[in-house]
Amino acid sequence: MEITVKIFRYNPEKDQRGNYVTYKLEADPNDRVLDVLEYIKGKTDGALSFRRSCAHGVCGSDAMRINGRNRLACKVLVRDVGADITIEPLLGMKVVKDLIVDMEPFFDNYKKMKPYLINDSPLPENGRERLQSPEQRARFDEATKCILCAACTTSCPSFWASDQYFGPAAFVAAHRFVFDSRDEGASQRLMVLAETDGTVRCHTAYNCTEACPREIQITKAIGELKMAMMTGKID
Amino acid sequence: MANVHQFEVIVVGAGGAGLMAGLYASKSAKTAVISKLYPTRSHTGAAQGGISAALGNYEEDKPEWHMYDTVKGSDYLGDQDAIEFMCNEAINAVLELEHMGLPFDRTPDGRISQRPFGGHTNVETGKPVRRAAHAADRTGHMILQTLYQQCIKNNVSFFDEYQVVDFIMVDGKASGIVAIELATGEMHTFHAKAIVFATGGHGRIFEVTSNAYAYTGDGAAVLYRRGIPLEDMEFFQFHPTGIYKLGILITEGVRGEGGVLINGKGERFMPKYAPSVKDLASRDVVSRAILTEIKEGRGVDGKNYVYLDIRPETVNKFAKEDGRTNPDGSPYNLTADAVLKKIPDIIDFCRVYLGVDPVTQMMPIQPTAHYTMGGIPTNKFGEVVVDDKGATVPGLYAAGECACVSVHGANRLGTNSLLDIVVFGKHAGLKAAEYAKSAEWTNLPQDADSAARSEFEALRNGSGKENAFDLSNEMKSAMFRDVGIYRSEKEMQSAVEKVRELQARYKEVRVSDTGKIFNTELLNAWELGNMLAVAEVVAVSALNRKESRGGHSREDYPERDDANWLKHTLVTKKDGKIEINYKPVVITKHQPKARIY
Numbered sequence: 014m015e016i017t018v019k020i021f022r023y024n025p026e027k028d029q030r031g032n033y034v035t036y037k038l039e040a041d042p043n044d045r046v047l048d049v050l051e052y053i054k055g056k057t058d059g060a061l062s063f064r065r066s067c068a069h070g071v072c073g074s075d076a077m078r079i080n081g082r083n084r085l086a087c088k089v090l091v092r093d094v095g096a097d098i099t100i101e102p103l104l105g106m107k108v109v110k111d112l113i114v115d116m117e118p119f120f121d122n123y124k125k126m127k128p129y130l131i132n133d134s135p136l137p138e139n140g141r142e143r144l145q146s147p148e149q150r151a152r153f154d155e156a157t158k159c160i161l162c163a164a165c166t167t168s169c170p171s172f173w174a175s176d177q178y179f180g181p182a183a184f185v186a187a188h189r190f191v192f193d194s195r196d197e198g199a200s201q202r203l204m205v206l207a208e209t210d211g212t213v214r215c216h217t218a219y220n221c222t223e224a225c226p227r228e229i230q231i232t233k234a235i236g237e238l239k240m241a242m243m244t245g246k247i248d
Numbered sequence: 249m250a251n252v253h254q255f256e257v258i259v260v261g262a263g264g265a266g267l268m269a270g271l272y273a274s275k276s277a278k279t280a281v282i283s284k285l286y287p288t289r290s291h292t293g294a295a296q297g298g299i300s301a302a303l304g305n306y307e308e309d310k311p312e313w314h315m316y317d318t319v320k321g322s323d324y325l326g327d328q329d330a331i332e333f334m335c336n337e338a339i340n341a342v343l344e345l346e347h348m349g350l351p352f353d354r355t356p357d358g359r360i361s362q363r364p365f366g367g368h369t370n371v372e373t374g375k376p377v378r379r380a381a382h383a384a385d386r387t388g389h390m391i392l393q394t395l396y397q398q399c400i401k402n403n404v405s406f407f408d409e410y411q412v413v414d415f416i417m418v419d420g421k422a423s424g425i426v427a428i429e430l431a432t433g434e435m436h437t438f439h440a441k442a443i444v445f446a447t448g449g450h451g452r453i454f455e456v457t458s459n460a461y462a463y464t465g466d467g468a469a470v471l472y473r474r475g476i477p478l479e480d481m482e483f484f485q486f487h488p489t490g491i492y493k494l495g496i497l498i499t500e501g502v503r504g505e506g507g508v509l510i511n512g513k514g515e516r517f518m519p520k521y522a523p524s525v526k527d528l529a530s531r532d533v534v535s536r537a538i539l540t541e542i543k544e545g546r547g548v549d550g551k552n553y554v555y556l557d558i559r560p561e562t563v564n565k566f567a568k569e570d571g572r573t574n575p576d577g578s579p580y581n582l583t584a585d586a587v588l589k590k591i592p593d594i595i596d597f598c599r600v601y602l603g604v605d606p607v608t609q610m611m612p613i614q615p616t617a618h619y620t621m622g623g624i625p626t627n628k629f630g631e632v633v634v635d636d637k638g639a640t641v642p643g644l645y646a647a648g649e650c651a652c653v654s655v656h657g658a659n660r661l662g663t664n665s666l667l668d669i670v671v672f673g674k675h676a677g678l679k680a681a682e683y684a685k686s687a688e689w690t691n692l693p694q695d696a697d698s699a700a701r702s703e704f705e706a707l708r709n710g711s712g713k714e715n716a717f718d719l720s721n722e723m724k725s726a727m728f729r730d731v732g733i734y735r736s737e738k739e740m741q742s743a744v745e746k747v748r749e750l751q752a753r754y755k756e757v758r759v760s761d762t763g764k765i766f767n768t769e770l771l772n773a774w775e776l777g778n779m780l781a782v783a784e785v786v787a788v789s790a791l792n793r794k795e796s797r798g799g800h801s802r803e804d805y806p807e808r809d810d811a812n813w814l815k816h817t818l819v820t821k822k823d824g825k826i827e828i829n830y831k832p833v834v835i836t837k838h839q840p841k842a843r844i845y
Contacts, residue, residue: 054769055720071386071593072460130349140340160288196349
């Protein structure tokens with residue numbers, strides 16, 4: 014089928030501001046949007062720049078706005094979006110070049126959540142694993158799926174209003190550890206979440222949940238964090 | 249020469265092996281990890297099914313059995329000292345990951361859950377054993393996340409999105425590396441006492457592959473250009489179950505949970521090829537079986553694919569026939585709900601890319617280029633070894649898929665790659681730091697980055713007669729067709745010639761993007777140069793080895809030939825010419841014998 018692809022372009026070494034360039038090409042309905050980008054870059058316009066690696070939705074490199082929605086280019090097919098495709102960089106982040114945005118503030122917010130197991134208790138004496146029931150393990154399973162692609166955070170109106178806002182992806186990281194039965198750092202993280210750039214700015218727009226390519230119930234997870242902060246109880 | 253940094257240890261690559269090396273080296277030495285991707289984008293994150301260790305959480309298991317299975321899986325080409333070391337370290341390695349916070353799935357009594365995997369057996373009964381510790385079908389993702397989190401906790405220094413482009417050696421010792429900062433296009437020189445390469449594999453030289461775009465063999469190519477040999481490059485693993493046409497991996501864990509392979513006539517065919525473990529034979533065996541079915545006309549609709557079937561009714565029918573039981577002895581029974589819980593990502597991939605629901609439909613699959621068994625030769629401490637006598641390059645280390653220890657020999661067992669990166673990443677990091685503590689600084693040459701600069705200048709100033717994208721596609725299709733699962737003299741010869749033709753045409757490439765900031769076109773073109781260098785070594789090594797062993801299967805030499813070929817290949821570039829040497833296999837406990845599953 015013939016498709017028309019309109020892509021946001023910005024080269025800081027040449028352009029004062031971004032513009033859109035339109036390409037017409039043949040594509041298979043089963044092609045990934047990433048395949049289309051690769052083809053344009055390979056055959057028509059080598060300077061077109063975007064990040065990508067795994068090409069099947071697990072590394073989180075190629076989140077971008079496709080027809081107005083945050084998607085992974087490798088996880089959406091031409092047949093899903095039709096013959097007219099508009100591709101733009103994620104909103105709310107500084108565009109570095111074309112579809113590449115500055116991810117540093119995003120990772121900085123992630124790191125503020127102390128995203129690692131905190132447990133200073135001695136290990137089991139026999140040197141074996143800490144025990145955890147399948148139910149305890151299931152409690153935080155959702156959040157472990159996160160690939161840090163930033164599709165959620167950059168879909169959030171509160172983040173568009175202020176990029177100081179920690180954002181949904183950071184909250185998912187906090188949830189991952191707060192609800193892990195082996196972790197002892199919940200109170201430290203809940204303190205961070207209570208800061209002015211924390212969960213108070215979440216207005217349950219649900220954009221994050223809709224944007225997540227891993228189908229994580231993010232708004233629900235944020236709600237559980239808010240509840241834990243209110244009640245001081247984690248369950 | 250601007251932008252010079254100094255660290256005692258530099259780790260190149262931030263997948264599982266690089267992060268482990270970084271974590272351990274940074275405990276005692278000033279360390280930095282550089283990576284062309286953000287660490288969490290690394291290909292370790294795509295590993296699915298599990299990491300093996302004889303924890304024995306469901307049933308009896310021991311490291312000796314794990315060792316035997318790995319030696320047998322390697323078709324006796326693996327070095328047994330290294331394999332024994334890895335299998336003994338496995339239990340503590342997996343427990344350490346748990347202690348770091350890795351969210352393994354759990355047994356009913358709260359221990360780490362384990363599942364069966366291809367080639368892993370109870371050596372006494374010959375039956376599959378539950379050895380693969382897992383977190384759903386995203387075990388690699390969990391390892392990558394957990395190790396990166398530990399690096400944050402321990403303040404490991406990172407240079408994210410820096411592409412390594414050269415290795416500097418002074419007086420035969422490691423002295424530094426050169427890297428390009430993607431965001432600025434600036435070249436940086438990292439002066440170091442010890443350098444650990446953990447740059448991953450090169451599956452992107454093949455057309456159908458499970459590998460990430462990043463898998464272009466950079467580390468291997470950089471060292472090869474500097475005269476370091478590459479070992480056993482003819483051994484490349486084709487995973488039996490990739491999504492038809494796309495090559496996306498479908499974990500062996502699907503068969504571990506009872507899934508079976510079905511041909512175009514609706515028959516389960518693996519019992520013909522591996523009567524004992526059937527669908528859980530090792531990967532080379534299963535990939536050849538699929539190809540044989542296709543060649544003999546039993547592909548689906550006469551095409552080059554077959555089905556993988558995890559529908560509960562199919563699984564339970566064959567589990568009953570096979571007499572498969574649960575750990576408590578009750579008959580095995582898989583439910584649709586259990587399928588959803590055990591392989592959620594596989595179900596997602598099939599729905600997104602194929603419109604197929606594995607709970608109610610069969611998955612169309614074909615073998616996919618998956619894993620680099622060969623690579624930079626090392627010993628079990630990660631030290632790079634350049635000849636058959638154990639000579640090392642002081643300060644140079646390698647670990648993970650880019651390295652060849654060799655624990656995988658001619659064919660890797662599933663789950664042993666995640667184990668490899670964790671065990672050897674750690675030990676390479678420890679050794680590098682230990683060496684750095686006692687070593688003197690080398691005198692870094694003033695023009696350390698000049699060779700890299702001229703490589704990139706050439707890509708900006710070529711005639712422009714050739715297009716890198718087209719050359720890349722020609723290489724991939726030639727390699728997949730002619731150096732694939734079944735090989736023979738004529739095809740491999742033609743692949744060698746094709747790759748050399750492409751190398752010549754590559755000199756005519758000119759990159760159109762003249763900028764510095766994120767010049768991904770320039771970097772992709774440079775990566776193509778790496779792939780062409782590595783593809784040539786793969787094809788030449790394959791053509792040279794006149795026997796069939798593990799993943800190297802020749803139609804013109806169908807038998808394993810221990811008398812002549814029980815040895816490792818070492819390929820070195822000397823004065824522009826390829827030189828082939830050999831080194832002996834380390835055999836300790838298990839003498840080679842026929843390999844039957």
